[in-house]
Amino acid sequence: MSDMVTRTVRLTAPPDTVDTVHDLLDALWPSVPDVSARDRMSLDTAIIELAANVIQHANRGKPITATLTVIAFPDRIEATLSDSGEVGEVDIEGRSMPAADELAESGRGIALMKALVDTVEHRRVDGFNHWTLVREREQVRQPDAPPRHLPSVSISGIIDEMARQRALEEMGILDSPPEDRFDRVTRLAKQLFGVGGAKINLIDGDRQWSKSTAGYGDEVVPRDKAVCAVTIEDDRTFVVQDLLADPLLADRGVPGEVEFYAGHPLQAPGGERIGALCVYDGKPRQFSEREKEMLRDLADWVQQELTASHELSRAAEVQQGLLPQSLISMPDWDIAGMCLPARAVGGDFYDWYPVGEGAAITLADTMGKGIGSAIIAATVRAVLRSAARFGDVAGAVDLAAASLNADLDTTGLFVTLLHGRLDMDSGEFTYVDAGHGLTVVARRDGAIERLRSHTPPLGVDLETEWQSHSVILNPGDVLVTASDGLLDLYDGTLDALDKIGALALLASTSAEVTDAVRARARGVAPDDVTVVVVRRDG
Amino acid sequence: MKIDMVDGPGGVVVLKPEGRLNMVAAPAVREAVSSIVDSGRSRVAVDLSGVEFIDSSGLGALISGLKTTRQAGGDLRIAGANDQVKLVLSLTNLERVLTPYDTVENAYGDA
Numbered sequence: 001m002s003d004m005v006t007r008t009v010r011l012t013a014p015p016d017t018v019d020t021v022h023d024l025l026d027a028l029w030p031s032v033p034d035v036s037a038r039d040r041m042s043l044d045t046a047i048i049e050l051a052a053n054v055i056q057h058a059n060r061g062k063p064i065t066a067t068l069t070v071i072a073f074p075d076r077i078e079a080t081l082s083d084s085g086e087v088g089e090v091d092i093e094g095r096s097m098p099a100a101d102e103l104a105e106s107g108r109g110i111a112l113m114k115a116l117v118d119t120v121e122h123r124r125v126d127g128f129n130h131w132t133l134v135r136e137r138e139q140v141r142q143p144d145a146p147p148r149h150l151p152s153v154s155i156s157g158i159i160d161e162m163a164r165q166r167a168l169e170e171m172g173i174l175d176s177p178p179e180d181r182f183d184r185v186t187r188l189a190k191q192l193f194g195v196g197g198a199k200i201n202l203i204d205g206d207r208q209w210s211k212s213t214a215g216y217g218d219e220v221v222p223r224d225k226a227v228c229a230v231t232i233e234d235d236r237t238f239v240v241q242d243l244l245a246d247p248l249l250a251d252r253g254v255p256g257e258v259e260f261y262a263g264h265p266l267q268a269p270g271g272e273r274i275g276a277l278c279v280y281d282g283k284p285r286q287f288s289e290r291e292k293e294m295l296r297d298l299a300d301w302v303q304q305e306l307t308a309s310h311e312l313s314r315a316a317e318v319q320q321g322l323l324p325q326s327l328i329s330m331p332d333w334d335i336a337g338m339c340l341p342a343r344a345v346g347g348d349f350y351d352w353y354p355v356g357e358g359a360a361i362t363l364a365d366t367m368g369k370g371i372g373s374a375i376i377a378a379t380v381r382a383v384l385r386s387a388a389r390f391g392d393v394a395g396a397v398d399l400a401a402a403s404l405n406a407d408l409d410t411t412g413l414f415v416t417l418l419h420g421r422l423d424m425d426s427g428e429f430t431y432v433d434a435g436h437g438l439t440v441v442a443r444r445d446g447a448i449e450r451l452r453s454h455t456p457p458l459g460v461d462l463e464t465e466w467q468s469h470s471v472i473l474n475p476g477d478v479l480v481t482a483s484d485g486l487l488d489l490y491d492g493t494l495d496a497l498d499k500i501g502a503l504a505l506l507a508s509t510s511a512e513v514t515d516a517v518r519a520r521a522r523g524v525a526p527d528d529v530t531v532v533v534v535r536r537d538g
Numbered sequence: 539m540k541i542d543m544v545d546g547p548g549g550v551v552v553l554k555p556e557g558r559l560n561m562v563a564a565p566a567v568r569e570a571v572s573s574i575v576d577s578g579r580s581r582v583a584v585d586l587s588g589v590e591f592i593d594s595s596g597l598g599a600l601i602s603g604l605k606t607t608r609q610a611g612g613d614l615r616i617a618g619a620n621d622q623v624k625l626v627l628s629l630t631n632l633e634r635v636l637t638p639y640d641t642v643e644n645a646y647g648d649a
Contacts (some may be wrong), residue, residue: 017562022591041622048593052561100631103605105598106632113596115629 005031005072013055014067020064021051021068021199023038032072034066036138037076043070044134044443046116047079049109054083054131074137076118081131081385090122121266125163160272162233165205167268168275171306172313173211174204179307185277186214189298193291196257200229200266200302202275216257217280220325227252228276231263237292237480238263242284260285262292264299269307312344312371319345319374322381328359332475335359337532340485340521343388346528348483349381351389358424360388360396363532365436365483366419367457376413380404380458384419393421394468397432401458401466408459415458418451418481422473425534429479432460432471436483439492442501444476450497475538478504485527489520510535539631540564541570550581550646556588557565567596571603571614583645586638587618592605592626615645 009024066083074462095110113120119134168174180201188200197215201208208226210219223229225535227249231238239262241244242418253259263278266376277299286437323339337350347366352359364380368375371484380400388398397419408414418439420431433439435457441449451471455464482498490496500513507513510533521529539564542554551574567584574582582603586592591611604614619627619638629632639645 016594017618019558019562020559022558022560041625044591045593045622045626046592052593055563094556097629097631100635103601103635105601105605106594108594112626112629231551431584475563 002098006069006072007031008067008069010065010067011051011055012063014063016055018048018051018073021048024068025070028070028072030393031482032077033075035072039135039137042116043077043135044135046113046120047081048137049113050079050081050131053109054081054129068380076134076136079133082128083131084127086128090464092120102321103378104476106469116290117181133387163270164272164274167270167272168202168204169202171268171274171310172308173309174209176211178212178395182212182302183214185214185243185298185302185305189277189279189295190214192294192298193279195260195279198277198279198280200275200277201226201229201263203232204230204267204402208275211275219467224241225252227258227261227280227497229280231276231278232265232273235265235267237296237312238276239287241286245284256282260287261285262287262291262295265300266303266306269310271463278453309344315339315371316341316344319349319378320447322351322378323340324415328352328354330359330422332537333422333424333535334510334535335361335533337363337530338514339528339530340518341369341374341528342485342526343370345371345374346529347377348485349377349528350530350532351381351385353390354431356423360419360421361429362417362419363436363481363483363529363530364415364419364527365485365530366415367413369528372411373413376407376411376415379407380415380417388419388421393430393432394418394466397434397458397466401434401464404458405462411430414460417458422492422534427473427475427477429473429534430468430472432466432468434464435460438479438486438497439479439481440497441471441473442478442480442505444474444505446502446505448498448501448528450494457501473536475536478510480504480534481532482517483528483530485521485529486517486531489517489524489529504533504535541566543570543574544584546642546646548581549579549644550583550585550642551579552585552642554585554588555592559586559592559599561587561595561614562592564599564648567599568602571606574592574593575606575609575610580607581614582607582614583642584614584616585618585642586616586620586623589623590620592623594626594630595627595630597630597636601632604635615639617642617645 007024007028011020029040064085066081068081070079096113098104098107099454117133117135120134122131153269173221186198197217199210199217200212201210206223208221208223208228241392243249243259243261258535262275262283264271268274339348339350347368349364357440362384366376384398387396416436417434418431418436420429422429426529433453434455435453437453439451454467487496490499504513513533514531544552548551553570571582607614610618616636618640624638
């Protein structure tokens with residue numbers, strides 16, 4: 001809209017003061033067409049009161065940052081100030097003007113704001129205070145003024161939209177591949193209502209993206225052409241019998257494809273409306289109360305699936321958090337690892353931690369994928385960590401195997417494992433390989449040696465006697481161990497290990513190797529992919 | 539903020555602040571009035587003709603001055619207020635205690 005004027009300023013106080021805000025306002029007004037002296041005066045005063053209030057009270061001496069945005073619409077002017085101050089509840093309603101003869105020196109700010117503008121609002125969202133002031137402009141109050149089109153954007157709308165967009169992004173569902181659990185719902189909806197199409201749509205920034213489509217329709221539609229973008233403005237079912245006959249919605253319809261529309265909003269776990277389940281048809285039709293009810297039930301189902309994905313992605317965060325975050329400080333050694341589960345969570349993990357004059361290093365692969373494997377993987381990690389504090393490498397694996405055997409037996413799972421200890425001075429790596437067999441040492445001169453596996457996986461044979469072996473890593477040598485998901489990224493054979501060993505010799509840091517594998521695996525790995533690289537500089 | 543201080547007629551001290559009378563400038567106004575009272579005088583006229591803007595902090599400073607001068611047996615009066623200052627005085631119901639006079643001369647015209 002051409003006669004909408006927006007100005008934004010970021011404040012950091014100290015050193016910024018209300019004078020910074022004054023300067024913004026002085027620069028704003030010449031750009032606003034036909035602003036009356038009274039409107040200008042009232043807004044100047046109210047906005048300065050607000051800024052002063054925030055700067056003065058927000059953080060009691062701690063610096064604050066704030067963003068002030070002023071939007072002048074043809075019919076009203078809105079200002080919002082978002083600040084980082086720690087304010088609890090603000091009683092805007094209850095603030096009245098102190099009596100004049102009390103001669104109070106303070107306490108008039110909020111009452112004055114209320115007297116100057118039509119709306120004073122305070123909300124706390126995501127740890128920020130959002131203050132909104134709105135003043136209707138004087139000129140449009142005149143009864144003879146022609147009606148103006150009100151733009152749908154408003155500042156409180158912008159704040160809601162920010163929260164909505166963040167909730168949507170946190171769900172991590174945007175641009176994800178089709179999933180049968182959602183497609184099942186749209187297929188059913190299409191059949192149930194006998195319509196041309198059904199979709200699960202998510203409203204993302206300025207576009208609508210379809211997570212699932214039964215029937216026809218584009219995967220991406222501009223937001224201002226999407227009917228679901230209107231549906232999410234309210235929490236009720238939205239039905240339009242004939243889009244083309246509705247002057248406000250006609251440009252969102254498609255003749256012969258989308259003339260009828262019914263949609264019900266979908267909420268994120270926090271209640272933000274992130275999209276809608278909708279059905280549509282190429283010709284106008286009725287939609288009964290009973291049909292509305294059924295659509296709502298289906299939308300509830302979709303919402304449950306969305307929440308389940310959300311919880312799964314939280315589980316994924318927890319699992320990633322179990323991987324070693326920091327490097328251990330070992331002069332002349334460089335260790336890096338990566339773990340990319342095929343699904344949200346997986347059965348692979350790697351681990352390292354200081355032990356004596358060196359480090360314990362583990363890479364394990366639980367049979368299977370998904371949540372069940374992930375739970376066992378977390379258990380294996382915990383048991384090995386505590387067992388590693390006692391005895392030697394073989395003793396640790398023996399202790400861990402003994403405590404895990406019952407669990408593995410019950411679940412019918414087994415775990416392949418490389419667990420070793422590196423002596424940082426001598427370069428000796430002492431390890432137990434339990435059915436893993438996916439470890440190579442790339443020598444400085446280019447030779448690649450595979451470390452043999454001598455014992456079966458954990459959970460296979462209770463009578464196994466765990467034996468350790470050792471290999472010396474000399475300066476310039478690199479040890480690489482991986483899960484079998486790595487093989488799938490190459491030709492599926494053990495030759496992949498030689499390739500990764502050769503790559504490790506060319507790379508100048510361990511992280512370069514893990515980054516290269518991550519890039520190769522992204523989006524294509526059918527199985528969990530985990531790699532640990534240990535190089536001795538020199 | 540720049541504050542001029544001159545002796546006016548009848549022992550009145552005229553304070554003339556310039557610019558924005560907000561939370562940044564308010565302390566200077568309080569101090570100016572205090573220094574006048576400390577020097578043994580208590581009749582103050584604040585010439586607001588150079589003030590383009592006032593907020594509740596600025597008002598607070600004027601009220602503080604009003605109390606300080608009255609306790610010393612004098613008064614604080616204001617003159618030359620622009621429309622914005624008058625609007626704020628009116629909305630805060632302070633016109634009665636801080637009556638805006640047209641000019642400094644009129645402020646103590648009754649004296």
